[in-house]
Amino acid sequence: MDEPSTADKLRDAAQLAFWDNGYSNVSVRQIANAAQVDVALISRYFGGKMGLFEATLHKSFDLDNLPEDRDGLVELFVDIFSYAPRDTSSPSALRMLLINAHDDAVGPLVRARFEDMFTRQVARVIGNLPQAALFVAALFGFMVAEKTLHLPGIGEPGSPLYANQLRHLLHAALAFDPDVPNG
Amino acid sequence: MDEPSTADKLRDAAQLAFWDNGYSNVSVRQIANAAQVDVALISRYFGGKMGLFEATLHKSFDLDNLPEDRDGLVELFVDIFSYAPRDTSSPSALRMLLINAHDDAVGPLVRARFEDMFTRQVARVIGNLPQAALFVAALFGFMVAEKTLHLPGIGEPGSPLYANQLRHLLHAALAFDPDVPNG
DNA sequence: TTTGTCAGTCAACACTTGTTGACACACACA
DNA sequence: TGTGTGTGTCAACAAGTGTTGACTGACAAA
Numbered sequence: 001m002d003e004p005s006t007a008d009k010l011r012d013a014a015q016l017a018f019w020d021n022g023y024s025n026v027s028v029r030q031i032a033n034a035a036q037v038d039v040a041l042i043s044r045y046f047g048g049k050m051g052l053f054e055a056t057l058h059k060s061f062d063l064d065n066l067p068e069d070r071d072g073l074v075e076l077f078v079d080i081f082s083y084a085p086r087d088t089s090s091p092s093a094l095r096m097l098l099i100n101a102h103d104d105a106v107g108p109l110v111r112a113r114f115e116d117m118f119t120r121q122v123a124r125v126i127g128n129l130p131q132a133a134l135f136v137a138a139l140f141g142f143m144v145a146e147k148t149l150h151l152p153g154i155g156e157p158g159s160p161l162y163a164n165q166l167r168h169l170l171h172a173a174l175a176f177d178p179d180v181p182n183g
Numbered sequence: 184m185d186e187p188s189t190a191d192k193l194r195d196a197a198q199l200a201f202w203d204n205g206y207s208n209v210s211v212r213q214i215a216n217a218a219q220v221d222v223a224l225i226s227r228y229f230g231g232k233m234g235l236f237e238a239t240l241h242k243s244f245d246l247d248n249l250p251e252d253r254d255g256l257v258e259l260f261v262d263i264f265s266y267a268p269r270d271t272s273s274p275s276a277l278r279m280l281l282i283n284a285h286d287d288a289v290g291p292l293v294r295a296r297f298e299d300m301f302t303r304q305v306a307r308v309i310g311n312l313p314q315a316a317l318f319v320a321a322l323f324g325f326m327v328a329e330k331t332l333h334l335p336g337i338g339e340p341g342s343p344l345y346a347n348q349l350r351h352l353l354h355a356a357l358a359f360d361p362d363v364p365n366g
Numbered sequence: 367t368t369t370g371t372c373a374g375t376c377a378a379c380a381c382t383t384g385t386t387g388a389c390a391c392a393c394a395c396a
Numbered sequence: 397t398g399t400g401t402g403t404g405t406c407a408a409c410a411a412g413t414g415t416t417g418a419c420t421g422a423c424a425a426a
Contacts, residue, residue, distance in 0.1 A: 006373080022285060025207055028414060038375060043415055099285045101331050102205060111332060118334065133328055133336025134348055141324020145316055148284050149294060151301065153316030161361060165317055172355030178344055189403080211384060221405060226385055 007045045009035040015056040019096035023053055023106045053106055057113060061093055066121055073125060074170045077139060081166055082158050094143055126174065134173035142166050190228045192218040198239040202279035206236055206289045236289055240296060244276055249304055256308060257353045260322060264349055265341050277326055309357065317356035325349050 004012070013035035017026040028049050032039040046052040067073050084092070100110045123132040142165070146154045155161030187195070196218035200209040211232050215222040229235040250256050267275070283293045306315040325348070329337045338344030 021287065025287060027412075029412085039414085040376080040416080041374070044373090049414065098281075098327065101327075102208075102282045104204065104208060114332065115334070123336065129336035130338070130344065130348060131336075133334045134325075134352060136334065137324035137328035137337075138321065138352065139324065140327040141320035141322065142317075144281065144284075144323040144327070145320035149297065149319075151298070151316045151319065153306065153312035153314075154320075155313070161313065164361070164363075165313060165359060168359050169317060169321065169352070169356065172358075173352065175355075176348060176351050178347070180347075210382075212382085222384085223386080223406085224404070227403090232384065 006035075006037055006041060010037055010042060010045065010052065011055050011059065014052045015059065018053055018056055019092060019099070022099045023103050028052075050105070054109070057110070061113060061117065063117065063121055066125055068125055070126060070174055073122075073135075074167060074174070077170065078163050078167050081142070082163050094140065095147060098140065098144070098148070128178075130178045131174050131176050134176050135170060138166075138169040138173045142169060189218075189220055189224060193220055193225060193228065193235065194238050194242065197235045198242065201236055201239055202275060202282070205282040206232075206286050211235075233288070237292070240293070244296060244300065246300065246304055249308055251308055253309060253357055256305075256318075257350060257357070260353065261346050261350050264325070265346050277323065278330060281323065281327065281331070311361075313361045314357050314359050317359050318353060321349075321352040321356045325352060 010031065014026075014031050017031050017034065028042050029039050031052070032042060042049065042052055046055055067076055097110055097114050100106050101114075118132070118136060122136060123129055126132040126135060142154075145151045146157070146162075155163075155165060193214065197209075197214050200214050200217065211225050212222050214235070215225060225232065225235055229238055250259055280293055280297050283289050284297075301315070301319060305319060306312055309315040309318060325337075328334045329340070329345075338346075338348060
């Protein structure tokens, strides 16, 4: 197995740090330290801190092979939330969006990036915009309640209660009827 | 009308800044500047930046006069979200929680603060912990989708579509049955 | 050997951060 | 008159920020 290149080491360390703590809360020296690499190389290889952040975004922010039916979509996310290891796919991407969305420096970037993915992938297979918006709202809400607030009342990830709660909320979102009051 | 005291001016400016941009993204000099007050007075009156932040928390983080029935609770939040002016009550408090929850410095503080309010107020009137957790998950998700992501598909605040979407999701959360698969 | 290129090291830069202490002023009390 | 006391001003501090440029060393091509 080849030694990863210096740029790769930097990008990997940057992704871990940025996605966990947010752009403004991480310094280039922390990243360089974690990657065991000199700080100056960040500016050399990526043009600066911002360039390094963008490089972490290009690494798999998309959802590949999305199911084409709505029930499949629900079960996919239930699975991802229930059993996701700590990797670069969702829900890590959702979490990183949440952490960086309010940042002055990178907020506009990540929000635009997400809206693109939303309309191009999720909203397309759901086919109904108000339902699709509610669907991702449920996704984000569940993530906030469990991953950041650790609310009592949410089941343990992997438990039947946990899966049922998320599934219930997602199906409810897809059942929304814009034309009916209290739809 | 009396001129507000210097401490009040600082606390007001701090709340606007902290709650909008997050603790780490705001400097004491910015706050002092907005309050038209010397920076050093922050340390004098509040003991430092952290003390100033805590002072903003003590200002109305609680939900007063919560309805005792579940339907009333839903309608209260639908109203608040639909017509809330920019003030110190929810959903501003929810938004500020979202922005600061991941901060290393103040995250633990605001999360503990919220969990206290959750169990003592919301969970109590709902009476069912898994339902209550889903309820606030829906609340947060809706807020993220609309207020920070501005997702297309969410209606304009104040419109019937907007109210119906939020109401639908909240009622669905309260209808969750932990004992039934796909509850 | 000489030359050129790429990778990495190191010190320094200009700037911002939160905080502190010395100082000046105004007002009340003796 | 003096003497505190509370309030605000100002300059400075140490620490941390992102970025830059000069430098060394390794390796390949001429």
